[in-house]
Amino acid sequence: MWASLVVGLLARPWARRATAIALVALTITLFILNLRRTAERAGRAGERLDQLEQTHAIHRQMLDAAARRPRSRNDLLDRLRDGGF
Numbered sequence: 001m002w003a004s005l006v007v008g009l010l011a012r013p014w015a016r017r018a019t020a021i022a023l024v025a026l027t028i029t030l031f032i033l034n035l036r037r038t039a040e041r042a043g044r045a046g047e048r049l050d051q052l053e054q055t056h057a058i059h060r061q062m063l064d065a066a067a068r069r070p071r072s073r074n075d076l077l078d079r080l081r082d083g084g085f
Helices: 002-010 013-067 073-082
Strands: none
Touching: 002 013
């Protein structure tokens, strides 16, 4: 019963045209929604990359500071006496 009703409707030219327009509109809508989701995902990946770069920069600073530290207690005393700490 439903099949014959649908076939009867699609036999008319205006119904076929309306169906084609509806399918095109649905396709465009889904495409736009997918673009939006992809852009959000790319934005989150960019934020993650920025955070990772900042973390690496801080880590590099800590390693540089550790490389410049006094090696022994005597080195520390010499630096304190020279005022170059």
